[in-house]
Structures are given as structure tokens and as C-alpha cells.
Amino acid sequence: MRQFVLLAHDVPLDGEFSLDNLAGGAGRLDAICRSITAAFVTSHGIRTDVRVHLVIQDTYTITFDGADLRRLNPDERSTAALVRNALEVREEAIGMLPAEASPGVELYRYGLETVLENVADGTVIQLHEDGESIASVELSALSDPVFVLSDHHDFTDWEATLLAERVARRLRLGPTRLHADQAITVAHHAFDTEGYTRF
């Protein structure tokens, strides 16, 4: 299982945004959708052993489970529609019980702290330019990696404090600073190739 925790700081909590203006009017949801699809899609389908936890304004978390996911296409717009549909049923999420939005998509009424507790069995990894090179680490020792990535904003002080407590490894992917979706693609590739040993 590989998991990705994506922090969205500006996506409207009420799901009131136009699918025609994701880059401008929806808190850069275009970029977040690219990260979601990068986590799941391959040329032949969906990675069933992946979960994405999209934390919106530290208030709601939309969890996508590749084992059950349907209707995830690679384009930004249809992925944004899944996010919007989930936000539209947010009132049905009560306590720790999720709202069921669509197959494999659930919305929870909690933020980063609970997400990090829920993934505590995995190895929480922060991608960071000052981290260790991903090629220098025995990836097979990093069981069930959980990558935490922010959107176009840095981690808030609160998020950074939470992360500092939970992060097991800080890894650097390479010499070029990448967008989050590209980093996810490169991280998948590193694990797919078992640390650049199996092509």
C-alpha cells in the first residue's frame, strides 16, 4: 500500500466552484487533481493499492481508495467533479463516520492530525530538497510509504509541527524541483523499480 496525503489550503469547503475555472477559482484544484490522478492512474488502469487523503482546509478529508475507485479519469475536470461531489454530501459525515460520495470516495469530518494517526502503521515520508537522496535509501525497508505533500502553499506552522512528530524520513527525489504531481510520478517510479534496480 502506498498512500499520499495532499494538503489543500484554498479549495472552497462548500464545493462551490466551477469546473470551468479550476486554476483560477477553486484554490488551484487543477494542480490537486493532477496529483490525485498521478497517484492512481497508469496506462492500463488504476493502481488498486493506493490511497489518497485530500485534506481540505484541515476541516474535511476526502479519501480515495484505489481498490474501490470508479470513474477516475486522467483529466483534471472529471477528477475535480469527484471532489465537488464529495463536498456536496459533507453534511452526511458525522463524527468519525464518512459521507459516501461515489465508489471509492469518502468524505470525513477531520483534518491532518487524524489522518496522520490513521496512517501511523506506514512510513511517513516528506519529500524535501534537503532530505536524503531517494537513491541512497533501501526502499524495501520503507514499508507502506505515506507521502505528505502540500499544495502551492507551504505547510502551515501547525502542519509542520504535526509532521515533524510523525515523519520517519525526508527524501530528495532529484536535483530539479518538481510540481507535486510530478513528484508523485517520480516517487511511484522509484518504488516501482525497487530503487532503480528493476526495470
Add this chain to the structure above:
Amino acid sequence: MRQFVLLAHDVPLDGEFSLDNLAGGAGRLDAICRSITAAFVTSHGIRTDVRVHLVIQDTYTITFDGADLRRLNPDERSTAALVRNALEVREEAIGMLPAEASPGVELYRYGLETVLENVADGTVIQLHEDGESIASVELSALSDPVFVLSDHHDFTDWEATLLAERVARRLRLGPTRLHADQAITVAHHAFDTEGYTRF
């Protein structure tokens, strides 16, 4: 210089498509736009040493030059607008003279054969699951790589014949079959890290 030749078989030659329906009504231009942005964008800007040649129905070629490119944002929609703007000035392309669409974007009235002649100084690479592992090749020996990728269709017989004459190397990126934009991201990473040696 790294170059990417992208073959689009279904994008309408007249540029008559809606930016609101890229996945459905524009020949999967959503996927093509993801490939264009994957070729150019990094977290801090544009790769200036990259060119993309988008060959549409083997009739027009839109060349994006990172050295001059402006207004390329990472989202599908704004990239699709650059493609549409270029197709709208197609009548101004005469003989080998391009139509100037926007900074760094030119439309030419030729197809794959001429594109491959123009990039003949580089090393033409086909990404293929039966190719050599990219990790087994001395990438520094592949000067000025030119990657050729198709859209959701396979290469046509004509394209495959042309390619067979021009391709210097067939490379495999890893065990997982990826979408074209993901393959571009992974190929950049391989070259950025000088064959997984410099992180």
C-alpha cells in the same frame, strides 16, 4: 536540448473545440496538454532547453520552444488554449514558414517526416516496453535526446515505418506502463539525475 515529438491523431485541424470538453470533444487534447506541460514545467518555472513538436493529424506541427515560451501554465485548459490559438492562425503558415501564434509557439504546415528531419542532429528515442532499460544505458552518450510519443492511438503504419528508419534507441522506463505525460516526467528525471547517479 531535450525535445519531445507528440503525435495527435484526433485533435481537430480547424481548432474548433471547446476548452470545457477537452477529454470528450477535442481528440483527447487533455492528455496531450498534460504531456506538453510535463515536458516544460518545473516547480520554479519553465525548462528553457526543451522543445515540443505537436504533430496534428500529420498535417500541422505546433512547435513550443521553452526559450521563448510565455503563458504556459501547468493546467490543461490554458495549454489547450495555446494549441487552439495556434490552429486559428494556421492559414498564415505558408510553405516552410510558420505562423506565429504566441511567444514561443509556432505552427508549421508539415507533419512527422519533416519534424524527424529537423531533429536529425539529436538522438531519436522511442519509449517502448520491449526496449533496453533506461538504467542500463549511458545517458550522457545520448546527446540531445528526442522522444517520440503517440497519443491514445498506436503509431500508424506510416509513422511506424518513418520511426523505424530514424530511431536510434528504444528504451524502457520501468515495469509499469505509464501515460505519456508520466513517461515524460520519468524521462526528464532520468536525464536530470544523469542516469540515477546525481540526486
